Amino acid sequence: MSNKTITSSLPVPDILRCAYMEIQVTDLQAAREFYVDILGLQVTEEDSQTLYLRTMEEFIHHNLVLREGPVAAVAAFSYRVRSPQDVDKAEAWFKSLGCRTERRAGGFVKGIGDSVRVEDPLGFPCEFFYDVQHVDRLAWRYDLYTPGALVRLDHFNQITPDVPLAVEYIQGLGFRVTEDIRDDQGVVYAAWMRRKPTVHDTAMTGGAGPRMHHIAFSTHEKHNILSICDKLGALRKSDLIERGPGRHGVSNAFYLYLRDPDGHRIEIYTQDYYTGDPDNPLVSWDVHDNQRRDWWGNPVVPSWYTDGSLVLDLDGKPQPVVERSDPSELAVTIGADGFSYTRKGDVEQGFKLGNTL
């Protein structure tokens, strides 16, 4: 990051929303079984190397591109912008930061037209596009819904060593912070940022990065999420359930974390709140509050803190991973040296019967 700045005086592109992620998988058939047969994402288009998938309520070509490749990694965090001109603005803005960019009038993947991909100041491959192929919005196609139907792409979550730096950069790009996790020493462990008026389009999670923490799809109701767990149990694939289901403190949403056959983390998510007013109140959580990550105080499994997916540069090579120098959320909250409370002021560490952490 040494030769890059993270702020620019140029006008920022008007970003609408996180739109899709392009993920490299090592076994496309295994991935198809997971995303299509189990999760029920709809296939817009596919070939021997690539699968274009979308949620039930989406009208653009896809929310997820799976491409077979030699290493499990993320090729693009892709955002839709408001107009064709905003693609130009995005290109100029990142160029002014000294970032590598690549513009393709015909798009990088099927269904997307003119777009620009960048290696952002944090090392993530991001894309900005407006032109897109419309497809049928399947919202009313209840004959196609499964018990765990995924209806929208909700957000991305990125792992980066320096959260305040990441927040400064992405606020400069026009995102607003809705919630964060801090301690009373001023350390920021994670932050949630939005363009569309939900809790986030992306979040920054402190850790060795740049890596992808997860991509999240939403369901209509909580029972839809439970049914995904039930189905994984029936298929004897319950070991793909990493964490949850549960209620988040941050975002107030109901959640579940799965791991796909390559270990990419998928969140299933529902029912956060409206954040679209400019003075929407920031919610800051104490890192030692045991209800911040799970409102019910259920333990966060260590892998959830430590594992993440590599991200690719614009040549398709994995970006090197830099360790976090600030304290880790795992270390300060779990285990012999950690501390978590259920009620502010509790003096005992044992916050759950049986002390499961």
Added chain:
Amino acid sequence: MSNKTITSSLPVPDILRCAYMEIQVTDLQAAREFYVDILGLQVTEEDSQTLYLRTMEEFIHHNLVLREGPVAAVAAFSYRVRSPQDVDKAEAWFKSLGCRTERRAGGFVKGIGDSVRVEDPLGFPCEFFYDVQHVDRLAWRYDLYTPGALVRLDHFNQITPDVPLAVEYIQGLGFRVTEDIRDDQGVVYAAWMRRKPTVHDTAMTGGAGPRMHHIAFSTHEKHNILSICDKLGALRKSDLIERGPGRHGVSNAFYLYLRDPDGHRIEIYTQDYYTGDPDNPLVSWDVHDNQRRDWWGNPVVPSWYTDGSLVLDLDGKPQPVVERSDPSELAVTIGADGFSYTRKGDVEQGFKLGNTL
């Protein structure tokens, strides 16, 4: 409307969302029982004449003001704008249309600061404000949730004789149309328009107007709506249920319509879809499609088409009601002269077993 134009070359205010409605009720205690004891809206503040209520996820002072008065009527459809300057823009924009406006630096109701109220070109009393008192967002206060908890204000719905004219005006004010109901003769029966990226902040329903058709609050899940019906049954107030519960065709949301003690119509609503992209596809429904208003083809009760609440001018006097000259949706779809089909091309009128309409 003769001496008003509906378009202006002035800059439009940046409207965030429908924010609250001020409703005049004839018996505040009866209204309190309905909105607070039965529906569980949270009381921000109250006095002998007025009740300020909000939903569980709201952080501004209120989403509903109930004021006791001599006649059941709506005093204001109130929108929040992005900045204080947008209040100025709103005032200027409506003045340029020849509309009566009134600006109050201290606001018209508690909790709201500088705002402008206008008699819009359609005869509705509208308000635009930015300054507002923040209150606790109760989203995480599950100890206060009832089985039918209302979590957000979702939208307004207005009755007006000339829907295309209303659409032209409100598009000029920056709203986008998401869905409408038409026939093959070019008659428009209703249209849905949004600022926030849901299906609507307000809708225009063709009929004698200006009148208020309903105000809609949303729940998290469908069972929340069912529980409101169950509770009304337990209280032997099931006659307050006017229509539903059911699934809308338009908006794809799950719905219920109630009538408050004054006859004001309240919708409970959940799970429409994201509409925030500028090229969000317009969904046009054929007025004869029996699934447009209820996806399950259940009948719309006539009162739902015919009844509405008066609206007040800025002096607090009811606006005169003008009849619709275009055909009514009720007449063209229900009864001896109406026609509705379940499947396009059906030749028989009887679309339901027992022909209940």
Added chain:
Amino acid sequence: MSNKTITSSLPVPDILRCAYMEIQVTDLQAAREFYVDILGLQVTEEDSQTLYLRTMEEFIHHNLVLREGPVAAVAAFSYRVRSPQDVDKAEAWFKSLGCRTERRAGGFVKGIGDSVRVEDPLGFPCEFFYDVQHVDRLAWRYDLYTPGALVRLDHFNQITPDVPLAVEYIQGLGFRVTEDIRDDQGVVYAAWMRRKPTVHDTAMTGGAGPRMHHIAFSTHEKHNILSICDKLGALRKSDLIERGPGRHGVSNAFYLYLRDPDGHRIEIYTQDYYTGDPDNPLVSWDVHDNQRRDWWGNPVVPSWYTDGSLVLDLDGKPQPVVERSDPSELAVTIGADGFSYTRKGDVEQGFKLGNTL
């Protein structure tokens, strides 16, 4: 009924539960589309003339047999008894009433062993069996669940002209009455009777009979029922929805009534209550209580009162239908001469806004 008695001094069979219905349909492919493709019943076995279907939690061979035949009618209301000896008891008991019986050691349909079929004193074809083929209980097979998965057979509902007579007969057979609908003149309009500890295994509905009113399958939750409506809408078959969804007063269950392609009525039902104690309180509803049939006061469509399926005698010929001589529930509650109230003591007939009935 003239030459039959309805009571016997012989020991009664110990009936466990309603187990399956055999229904004759006129188009097996159309029926298969409805029961298998739409409702998701599981196929245990099938041939060109017959379809054997079961619910997700069933471990006996089937809960429904569909057989193609010349007329839409019910061939058997089949009950499981506790032991092989109870089949003997059933045969003897009905013989002692003068009823025609037929015993087949190999069963009348696949999957069922030794059983007896009878023409009961009310003219219904009933079956009693113990021997049955076990099949996989699919309760844990969440990979096979649909959004509207049917998990159990819950009950039958029969139309018969003389409800008190029917109740006397079926109580003699060991059933207990859990709820009924009456008026203050002593007329009984309907009664619910159980063997298993739910509200009913069968109900007697007053009307021209013997006819079958409906067969009911249960889901786990209310949203499962709503999803069936949504799917019918998506398939443009919403005209198969006859009544509901809604909450029953009687039984307190959540319900939906569909009509299959032959017009046979299917109820989808969930969440009644435990009735297994011998002193379980009888709940009697006033026929004029508008919340008895729908707790939310929503109208009962006339076809629900008037339509029913023919039943076959043991030769496969339709039983003649005898009219009801007591007042009909339809006549006393709906229309110009009917009367329904929301609150006991209400003097006005118009119990719903818009007076939809």
Added chain:
Amino acid sequence: MSNKTITSSLPVPDILRCAYMEIQVTDLQAAREFYVDILGLQVTEEDSQTLYLRTMEEFIHHNLVLREGPVAAVAAFSYRVRSPQDVDKAEAWFKSLGCRTERRAGGFVKGIGDSVRVEDPLGFPCEFFYDVQHVDRLAWRYDLYTPGALVRLDHFNQITPDVPLAVEYIQGLGFRVTEDIRDDQGVVYAAWMRRKPTVHDTAMTGGAGPRMHHIAFSTHEKHNILSICDKLGALRKSDLIERGPGRHGVSNAFYLYLRDPDGHRIEIYTQDYYTGDPDNPLVSWDVHDNQRRDWWGNPVVPSWYTDGSLVLDLDGKPQPVVERSDPSELAVTIGADGFSYTRKGDVEQGFKLGNTL
């Protein structure tokens, strides 16, 4: 147990169902807050020492008696029998086993008439009664329902060192086994037994006993259970959540385990299956199957295996606790020496990402 037999040739009482538990608590006000204010159980009657509580669908006086006393312990596992004569049979049956019994014509607690309490062969205090005071069944009182409303008492769960012995005894008393957990060495770790046709009225869990493992109440739907967790989070009492929510393998029910202020374990439970046929298939689970206790493979917290409530003898003194000599389920499945698999035949022990157990 040395001087007691566990079988008798006397006729067994006809037990209907588990009916209520009497629990001694050390702080009645704290218990009231938990059971009434948080869980929403309905108060039938109360005095300074005792609280009589029932679920929404119950029509007998109570399902739970809380009595303040010096030690947290269970005073009675109480079953309802079919007739007054069955109380006699129960008394005689236990006397024939050499068990201490106490008969009180006026009952041991309010609302219950003639009943017998026994110290059963396993050391548990059990009660059998028929006479009971009827109270309003609140099933239709939706104005009283909370989001997490408890609608029925579902079952008890008892800890005893020798599960096969306990099963032999309770089968002799007329219970049927529906499911169990075993290993291929013939060790039985737990078994589920029923009278009413659900998966159980009580279960025997292997461990140091006699102790009470939990008492379970049921809700209508899964979201009701989630809402209890949400509420505990809002009240900053999430540390009362011991395990779950989750889906059981055994019983297929959705579950949650709480601990009351005295540490008594409460399960909230919904949606198991019908078991009333005499040939209902027994489901045996392998103790090493990681989905047996949680279908989603989520870890069982150690306290869930180790903790339990003392039980009182008929003098109100705690029964001594005897250790289990067979292997413990905790030891054979969790930790360095344990082994659990997701898929039969898996060779690796690490059954979950992050290996959280």
